[in-house]
Amino acid sequence: MKTKYMLVAAAALAAMASVQAADHTPAHWDYRGKAGTAHWGDLEPDFATCKLGKAQSPIDIRAVRHGAPAPIDFHYAASNAEIVNNGHTVQVNLPDGGTVHLASGDYHVVQFHFHTPSEEAVNGKHYPLVAHLVHRNDAGELAVVAVLFKQGKENPALKPLFAALPPHAGDKHAVEGEFDLGALLPAHHDYYAYTGSLTTPPCSEGVHWQILKQPVDISKRQLAAFRKLYPMNARPVQQLNGRVVEITG
Ligand SMILES: [Zn+2]
Known part of the structure; x- marks a missing residue:
């Protein structure tokens, strides 16, 4: 009898543990509606920075200081690539995509993704x-390089990706051939620099x-x-709160 009770109790504990594990799945978020950008900070405690942070991204770049951030040294390399529809965007994971040297140090590329x-x-x-x-660098810090697109000619670097975008959330496949992120960069590498945040929870x-x-x-x-x-x-763009945007060139 006692053994049976203990087994039931153990099963109940296991069920509780799985409920707790489920609780750690991040809250559903979106760009519009009840889980939209205006509500991210309230969706769960881990997202509080979305509403309380004072150094958030993205921003509207207006006043800039002609400082002299060092030029970016791109050392991208052709890599196997996996393209994923993650439910918020299309992301390309690059396990061996190379490195960049930035004013803040050396980083290796992890992935890139798109916003419209x-x-x-x-x-x-x-x-x-x-x-x-x-x-990401060895200390786990993140650095993002943003490449802006204007409507014009077909972009050859996007061709192998956009020819077969994974249609549904959770879909992924290997990109045919190797992908070299360097092919996505503009000819000139002048840039705006500032410190901000992830633009998603x-x-x-x-x-x-x-x-x-x-x-x-x-x-x-x-x-x-x-x-x-x-x-x-x-x-949407966030308040600068006194941050300074620097520009090269
Ligand atoms: Zn992004």
Whole structure:
């Protein structure tokens, strides 16, 4: 009898543990509606920085200081790539995509993903799309290089990705051939630099941002292919709160 009771108790504990584990799944969030950008900070305690943070991203780049952040040294390399529809955007994971040397140190590339319209604005103007190239250093700090897209010619670097975007959340597949992130960069590497945050929950701060000034082309058709999956996945611009944006060149 006692043994049976203990087994029942053990089963109940196991059930509780699985409920607790389920509780640690981050809250559902979205760009619009009840779980939209205005509510991120209230969806769960881990997302509080989304509403309490004072150094949030994205921003509208207006007043800039002509400081002299060091030029970015890109050392990207052709890598196997996996393209994932993660339910918020399309992301490309690059296990061996190479490194960058930034003013804040050396980082290796982890992944890149897209937002439409561009999250960052320049003098109030948004671009139709932005790619965020996410890098991490050995200390776990994040640095993002943003590549802005303007409507124009077909972008050859996007071709192997946008020809077969994974249609549903959770879908993923290997990108055919190898992908070299360097092919996505504009010719000129002047950039705006500031310190901000992740632009998605949990909105963690201390992210080193560099936004390349020169946009690259994307065709109307390529843009439509992305917008068919994600018509709008951009967080609104956030308050600067005294932060200074520096520019090279
Ligand atoms: Zn992003």
